[in-house]
Amino acid sequence: MTEQYAIECRQITKAFGSVVANDKINLTVRYGEIMALLGENGSGKTTLMNMLSGIYHPDSGSILIGGKEVSINSPVDSKNLGIGMIHQHFKLVDVFSAMDNIILGSHGRRLNRKSLREKIEELGHSFGLEIEPEKKIYDMSVSEKQTVEILKVLYRGAQILILDEPTAVLTPQETEKLFAILRRMKEQGCAIIIITHKLHEVLAISDRVTILRKGKSIDTVVTGECDEKKLTELMVGRPISLNIDRPRMENRETILKVVDLTVEKSDKTIALDDISFDIRTGEILGVAGVAGSGQKELCETLTGLMVAKKGAILYHKENIVGKSPAEIIRLGISMSFVPEDRLGMGLVASMGMVDNMLLKSYSEAKGPFVERGPARELAEKLIDKLGIVTPGVDMPVRLMSGGNVQKVLLGREIESSPQVLITAYPVRGLDINSSYTIYELLNEQKKKGVAVVYIGEDLDVLLELSDRIMVLCHGQVMGIEDADRLTKEQVGLMMTGARAEEVLGAGDDRVQKSDECMDAPGCVSDEGEEEKA
């Protein structure tokens, strides 16, 4: 082989204990090329990249950078080789300015602030990055923080860039902007690896794709010769349908009515700002929004874990704001909540399934002791029903895979036959199969007449699964619309602060709406309710 690659990984193997995360993986990237690394969670993408950035050391195999074999033993080595990694979770010092973060950890002569600022601005300019060097990180949006991360590695002269799921936290518009920047870098001769599991992004940005499955490199294909279907097949190992059902239910009625709800966080900043909407039975209400737009507070206020500053949540004209979860149950409303942080909030990581089943029901037993018998039965029932894979009901849940953990949590919440089921990012971190199982479970609940609230981040899924979509931005409701009337781009604009009326256009909006109502049954009743609200 005469061609010189920016990165060449040969037969890389890495095991964690008995788990082989990377099994003889081969990967090549050229200069001036964007390579997408595609694979489900747990397929070994991040492990491989962590070896390039010096966080792990391969057990065997060799890494060649610019044609020379190297041994990367620390992030410093990696940096010296011109490799820059942008992690999924930003590694920035919050109280520092963008500039301070950029020069942090870089050696060499210290420039005075003025010339440094000019240098950073110039660097940013050459790649089309907009940045305010003196702005503090805590004042920045997610997309701005990412820009700082990118500049940080560019400032250190990185020729090879690794981005770990960079678009997970971005709106469609921000993603486009990022891609433009990446293309610019590519033109300047950088080698770029982008990790993602969003297929359409892979198709949009990359030149070649390497697919990993269960720690093995399955194939490398030229993007231009591929489509979503083929990529999915390679990723999952068999053809699967990517459609999500959306059964329409009749007799939807409002079960919870949220009126002028305002919620403050513990630091007195506004989390939810005067929002009103209603939750209906037999319906999935999708909630979209950039991370931290008030989703967490919304869930917790609905379930009684957080107290609202003002406003009301009405259940048959009774206000449940200010009531504890126990009091809400006593009113006869059974609510279940699948929180975002499964192991940190929904489950106890070090306990087995049995003890986790007890979490919501332990206090119901009579006397001072807990009853583990029924909990054990429930755990075994869930294993059968949902196909949970675990060596035993007493094994700590933290040792289970993400999909199984979510099944335990969702299973427990569904088993209490709720009237309202609130789920926050239920498929985050799950592989495709597990994700579809979760969608099915949610649809099943909807068919039973449960009112489902689905907080999601993948807009494609949100639009396909939900009946209605509510978009939050900085704690305000930008609009509540039927999902089939919205496009991804419209939701993206609303997520960044545009009102539904502006996005949809007030004029032709009416016309369109009435058109649709002709052939969509059940739409009429919706219409009426929306008018009232």
Place this chain on the structure above:
Amino acid sequence: MKEPLIRVVKKAELGRKETLILRLEAILLALVAGGLFILCLGQNPFVIYQTILTGALRSGMAIQATVKIAIPLLIASLGVTLAFKMRFWNIGAEGQIIMGGVFASYFALFHSGWNHWLLVIVMFIAGAVGGGLWGLIPAWFKTKYDTNETLFTLMLNYIALNVIVFLREGPWRDPGSQGYAKIARFDKNASLDRVFGIQFGWIIALVLLVLIWIYMNRSKQGYEISVVGESQETARYAGMNVKKVILRTMFLSGAVCGIGGMVQATGSDVTLTTAVAGGVGFTAIIVAWLAQLNPPAILLVTILFSILEKGSSVVQSSFGLSSDCADVLQGIILFFILGCELFIRYKFVFRGKGDVRA
């Protein structure tokens, strides 16, 4: 960029048996290292080790003395275990023991005329309340102002210690003592009875052991402690009153330690001195961790520690080694046993030995 000489690699989770073997190996290595230390002092390690064992267990009296050491240590270890299970770093067992002793001593000194069993029960309750309240203070500040409990409980130790000094120098000073101040010896009526020649605190300790074991593993409150310790978010999600659990558990933790103080003062010392806790509160932390917060294991570790302590004092008198040598030995053993935790989770790979499958 050369490959480093040694790399640390995470291991697969070990089974119980492998873990046990590793721990036993650690103890063996500790004995070897301790033996080398003894050799350096010019003594025969086998003789010394044998003396430690026989010194602690050679006669009825020796065993009684060993058990006497074990009683407050066992009780205090159980006390801190309750707090540690909740991840509340109660470093204040020392102070809680002292306050338990102080509260109990009040009745021993000023109500010694009461019916004996009534007095014992009252002293028991007073000890628990004294220690409990002393444990409640940092817990209250923690829930109210989120203060750091490690520092808070540690500082309270010194306050408690000086409360005794104050009482000894002032209000409770024994008028009969000449020269230096001390608190009077308790009336016989106010001291604990003996069972098998040892004050019956050992029965209290064993009963507490069983009760706490059941409390932690079977009761709702024990379940709450585990959940709060693992994640307060989860506890809140499950509808638990986290503050209430913290306050209640720290009261109990302090109360158990306070009982230890009461038992030590009225059973062993038969007076109140500044040495009523004597570092037991700190040793208890080590015992609790070595036993992985498991009550039966705490009993085992306590017995081993007491043998080491009693045996060392025999070595000290019969071989003329200073008591510091015993401390060094204890330190070496702890070093190895705590150090082996690293080997349970990680292994070390040397350069050039490429393939490392676990």
